[in-house]
Amino acid sequence: MSAERLLELARRAGVTVATAESCTGGLIAGAITEVPGSSDIFDRGFVTYSNAAKTEMLGVDPALIEAHGAVSEEVASAMAEGALARSGAALAVSVTGIAGPGGSEHKPEGRVCFGLARTGAETQVETVEFGAKGRHAVRAATVAHALELLIRALS
Template identity: 55%
Template sequence: MTRAVVPQILKAATGRGWTITTAESCTGGMVAAALTDVSGASEMFQRGFVTYSNAAKSDMLGVRPATLETYGAVSEPVVHEMAEGARRAAGADIAVAISGIAGPGGSDTKPEGRVCYAIATAAGVSTQTIDHGALGRDAVRRAARDYALDMILAVLR
């Protein structure tokens, strides 16, 4: 799936002269890696942010400590701020942000497989939460990567 989507993203982004950045927590850079796995990626991708800790989210992306404290790292308000901060810091046209519970584990309120996403453009930021299920760490991370890539492509269509 990833191999089919990324060339479409590259073609659409470069056709518009748009750039893309990533702000990733639970995926640890997997979306950035997928985007840069095709020849010509530098036309659309200059940098991404792996902000695994709360401190990194605040330091690198400007996520407010109060937002982290109130909602927790795996929340739509946090990914909203991550996406805005990444777009601003990279000077990109599109920013996708991801934070989730890859597992193992989780809690009753934030189970394994829950991932929050945000996508930011000049038109604003949209967020959503997907429960991918307790698929195991690797499968949750791959599902999150693929979902984020689909979000980027949807914006470019």
């Protein structure tokens, strides 16, 4: 399982991790903390489902949300940077997306924006189109991808 690999790599690097989650509602933090010993590397998780929570807990500028929408690489970047700044972690991942059902022409179901912030490095962002495969499948794919991003950052 990738959470076990993350634990191994983060321990080896002496790095702690934080998460900032919207569409997954804490599932990434849950996957990490499912692994025994995860307290060695997991600092905290922010579940910021609403725009107000993104602003209050992570410091995301409301004007950024207004200009780009909550599901955007700009907001994903700000979420990851906010999690990094508001935690003791050296590495933070963020996710914001449309798990479904629903979506729109401009923001379809299955679109998820990811942010990866690391102390001393430029924040990385990417958008993945998982497709309209159902809420559960989109959320599961998002968790797996977020863990892979963390693993790649430590490899």
